[in-house]
Amino acid sequence: MTYSHVSVLSKEALEYWVHDEEGIYIDATVGGGGHSVQLLSQFPHVRLIAVDQDPVAIQAAQERLKSFGDRVTWVRANFRDLTEKIEPPLHTHIAGILFDLGVSSPQFDDPSRGFTYQADAALDMRMDPSNPITAFRLINMRSKEEIARALHEWGEERWAKRIADFIVKAREKEPIRTTGQLVELIKAAIPASARRTGGHPARRTFQALRIWVNDELAALNQGLETAQRLVAPKGRVVVISFHSLEDRIVKHVFRQWEQEHKGHIVTKHPLTPSKEEVLDNPRSRSAKLRVFEQS
Ligand SMILES: C[S@@+](CC[C@H](N)C(=O)[O-])C[C@H]1O[C@@H](n2cnc3c(N)ncnc32)[C@H](O)[C@@H]1O
Incomplete structure (x- = not known):
């Protein structure tokens, strides 16, 4: 590349x-x-x-x-x-x-790094590959409250609590492994009427996660x-x-x-x-x- x-x-x-x-x-x-x-x-x-x-x-x-x-x-x-x-x-x-x-x-355009919601890839988002914290870890291991707070603070996402709720319910069944799975959950959590404005529905969540992963x-x-x-x-x-x-x-x-x-x-x-x-x-x-x- x-x-x-x-x-x-x-x-x-x-x-x-x-x-x-x-x-x-x-x-x-x-x-x-x-x-x-x-x-x-x-x-x-x-x-x-x-x-x-x-x-x-x-x-x-x-x-x-x-x-x-x-x-x-x-x-x-x-x-x-x-x-x-x-x-x-x-x-x-x-x-x-x-x-x-x-x-x-x-970094953004290489789907394998997991920064983009435009392609399906492993949830990673690390700029430094030696960082032990990946988006996978945060999404699957942190509490609902922590996830909601991160999406609210760093994504300025008004549906943060609902998205966190959907994430936690989904991961009870099986781990959320890919950006594609996460995008589907975000789409399901944000009401259709709200999804019509403000760009791609996953944009704010992905921004928040990226900021969180890389501190x-x-x-x-x-x-x-x-x-x-x-x-x-x-x-x-x-x-x-x-x-x-x-x-x-x-x-x-x-x-x-x-x-x-x-x-x-x-x-x-x-x-x-x-x-x-x-x-x-x-x-x-x-x-x-x-x-x-x-x-
Ligand atoms: C927008 S790009 C820089 C582009 C560069 N100025 C150019 O013209 O090609 C940002 C770069 O900063 C690096 N970066 C971001 N945060 C960093 C940090 N805390 N420490 C070191 N590098 C960082 C990223 O890995 C990325 O390669």
């Missing part, structure tokens, strides 16, 4: 990410390497630490960035653990860090704290988020840093993709870019 992910807001991200043309930068979510390839080709003296928790993404990015040789250092890790992964002499010396959150198109919001909070400790004065923390739960965290954390006099928010309002970008790449439509500059 070719690894094809169209980078979102790439021109804008690069503009804010780079302020020192000889600096060391971190791409905390290298994915297919789209943002990084632009950084390395446009700024021939920068170096890059490329991070991703998905070994498939790392492999694809290594292939794409191989012509840059030892200008790139590879780290397969969750960005929440970056402090331990970056050599102590580099702490507070990183010129800028980019987070382009969420899953990449290849995405806690990882984001920790990743941002780590970033703040690593980035040098005048360096930027640049974040592209794709849904309101993520964006709320970024906005809140940046405000808190400003109150603590750690620097200032560069983007009073988040940047969003142009109409042309959304037409070219519909997956960019919910993207928001926020930037913080260290004092």
Whole structure:
């Protein structure tokens, strides 16, 4: 399979990410390497630490960035653990860090990873295959209340309790093994009248499960704290988020840093993709870019 992910807001991200043309930068979510390839080709003296928790993404990015040789250092890790992964002499010396959150198109489009409700596959949804928690485990082993809470909080699903109820009744008979089985349960749980609006009925449940499996919001909070400790004065923390739960965290954390006099928010309002970008790449439509500059 070719690894094809169209980078979102790439021109804008690069503009804010780079302020020192000889600096060391971190791409905390290298994915297919789209943002990084632009950084390395446009700024021939920068170096890059490329991070991703998905070994498939790392492999694809290594292939794409191989012509840059030892200008790139590879780290397969969750960005929440970056402090331990970056050599102590580099702490507070990183010129800028980019987070382009969420899953990449290849992760989403490969049915075997279980992220998509468009295909039938094992319930997985892990970005990091060494994570012991899969969607199968959560759906089959957690209590009805926990499932309902997750769907409500992370999917903003108004039928969370009913869906959890249907899940728990179904798994009493046999384990729920596939995305297809889960989609059928969600469809049965949401009343037909409500199913006519709001897109695919499984969209919110799948979002919630993905966030839960990968502990995405806690990882984001920790990743941002780590970033703040690593980035040098005048360096930027640049974040592209794709849904309101993520964006709320970024906005809140940046405000808190400003109150603590750690620097200032560069983007009073988040940047969003142009109409042309959304037409070219519909997956960019919910993207928001926020930037913080260290004092
Ligand atoms: C939207 S893609 C990045 C695409 C990349 N910027 C490009 O232009 O090709 C997000 C990537 O971040 C990775 N990721 C998400 N959360 C992560 C985390 N907490 N730690 C490390 N990597 C993470 C995913 O595995 C995925 O490869």
